[in-house]
Amino acid sequence: MATASGNPGWINGSCNCGKITVSLKPPSDGLHVCHCIDCRKFTGAIAAFLLQLPAADFKIEGEYRTWNTIGNTGLKVGRYFCGECGS
Numbered sequence: 001m002a003t004a005s006g007n008p009g010w011i012n013g014s015c016n017c018g019k020i021t022v023s024l025k026p027p028s029d030g031l032h033v034c035h036c037i038d039c040r041k042f043t044g045a046i047a048a049f050l051l052q053l054p055a056a057d058f059k060i061e062g063e064y065r066t067w068n069t070i071g072n073t074g075l076k077v078g079r080y081f082c083g084e085c086g087s
């Protein structure tokens, strides 16, 4: 992700193919690293980096797809991704 135009101080990014764009206002805290099996499978990495922030501080544009599952804690987890490139 790169800093870009739009709201000053916000961070902009996109999926690999560019059809989904996201922007967010960086929170002062709320960064989590999760190593659960579900996060590892979804990201294909050893851990997922997660941000917790108010909905008003996050924007997503484009036709994203969703996939819902139950996380290790037993709570519902929603995953959002691009149906074109999968990121």
Ligand SMILES: [Zn+2]
Binding pocket: 015, 016, 017, 018, 019, 020, 082, 083, 084, 085, 086, 087
């Ligand atoms: Zn994409």
Ligand SMILES: [Zn+2]
Binding pocket: 034, 035, 036, 037, 038, 039, 040, 048, 071
């Ligand atoms: Zn997790």
